Amino acid sequence: MTDLLVVDRGAVRTITLNRTESLNGLTHELALQIVGAITGGTSANVFVLTGTAGAFCSGLDLKDAMKRGLTPGPELRAQLSESFHGVIRALRTCGVPTIAAVDGPAAGFGCDLALACDLRICSERATFGEVFIKRGLMPDGGSTFLLPRIVGLGRALELFFTGDVIDAQEALRIGLANRIYPAAELEERVAELADRFAAGPPLAFELLKNTVYDNLDETSLARALDREADGQMQLLASKDFAEGVMAFLQKRAPKFQGH
Numbered sequence: 541m542t543d544l545l546v547v548d549r550g551a552v553r554t555i556t557l558n559r560t561e562s563l564n565g566l567t568h569e570l571a572l573q574i575v576g577a578i579t580g581g582t583s584a585n586v587f588v589l590t591g592t593a594g595a596f597c598s599g600l601d602l603k604d605a606m607k608r609g610l611t612p613g614p615e616l617r618a619q620l621s622e623s624f625h626g627v628i629r630a631l632r633t634c635g636v637p638t639i640a641a642v643d644g645p646a647a648g649f650g651c652d653l654a655l656a657c658d659l660r661i662c663s664e665r666a667t668f669g670e671v672f673i674k675r676g677l678m679p680d681g682g683s684t685f686l687l688p689r690i691v692g693l694g695r696a697l698e699l700f701f702t703g704d705v706i707d708a709q710e711a712l713r714i715g716l717a718n719r720i721y722p723a724a725e726l727e728e729r730v731a732e733l734a735d736r737f738a739a740g741p742p743l744a745f746e747l748l749k750n751t752v753y754d755n756l757d758e759t760s761l762a763r764a765l766d767r768e769a770d771g772q773m774q775l776l777a778s779k780d781f782a783e784g785v786m787a788f789l790q791k792r793a794p795k796f797q798g799h
Contacts, residue, residue, distance in 0.1 A: 544558060551583070553577070562601050570589070575623070596666070597649070610776050624681060638659070640653065643723055644665065651679025651681075661719050663726045666709065678768065680765075680769060683696075
């Protein structure tokens with residue numbers, strides 16, 4: 541079974557994460573596959589990013605990452621830049637509308653994936669959570685750049701500091717979600733919107749998207765990703781991160797010490 545399903549329907553490409561056993565947890569290899577699906581010479585005028593089995597993306601597959609190794613250093617930094625940051629850059633710079641169709645949890649880097657898309661169309665059972673702080677970490681998928689621009693500084697910091705998971709209605713209220721539909725209607729409604737975009741003028745969409753994001757940038761997304769990677773390398777070496785992982789595996793509350 542492939543971890544990524546790619547379906548082209550006219551000018552719409554739907555990219556579906558398909559790792560149901562981990563609620564579509566992201567691995568290095570899967571991230572590279574998503575980058576390829578976006579940048580691999582497609583003629584698509586719209587990208588839809590979604591997940592299978594009632595989940596969008598649960599974030600980094602921690603068990604897989606631990607097998608690969610999480611030792612901070614140049615090698616891990618290079619992997620982060622190539623695959624995980626590569627997905628964020630690809631979504632933001634592809635020059636066509638991107639839609640996150642969120643059904644179920646979008647947590648950690650999964651939340652960041654949704655934020656990197658232009659629109660977030662959700663089912664009523666969608667949830668969002670910047671849960672990094674609960675593992676003694678900070679976001680590393682561009683959300684320190686993206687989330688304050690989407691929901692405002694105060695709300696973004698609250699979500700970062702608490703690690704709280706919010707439901708679809710709260711996401712809609714604060715501007716994180718664009719629209720909510722019943723789960724049974726989500727695929728159809730997203731297809732309608734994607735078709736509407738696909739029928740539009742590609743060059744105008746490209747120039748409009750690039751101009752909007754350029755006008756928002758006080759610092760660049762690339763610089764924000766670099767800063768996140770700097771902080772994350774330091775945190776991955778901390779005892780608090782080791783405690784956060786152990787607490788997660790043991791299904792208990794972590795006891796952080798600040799080092």
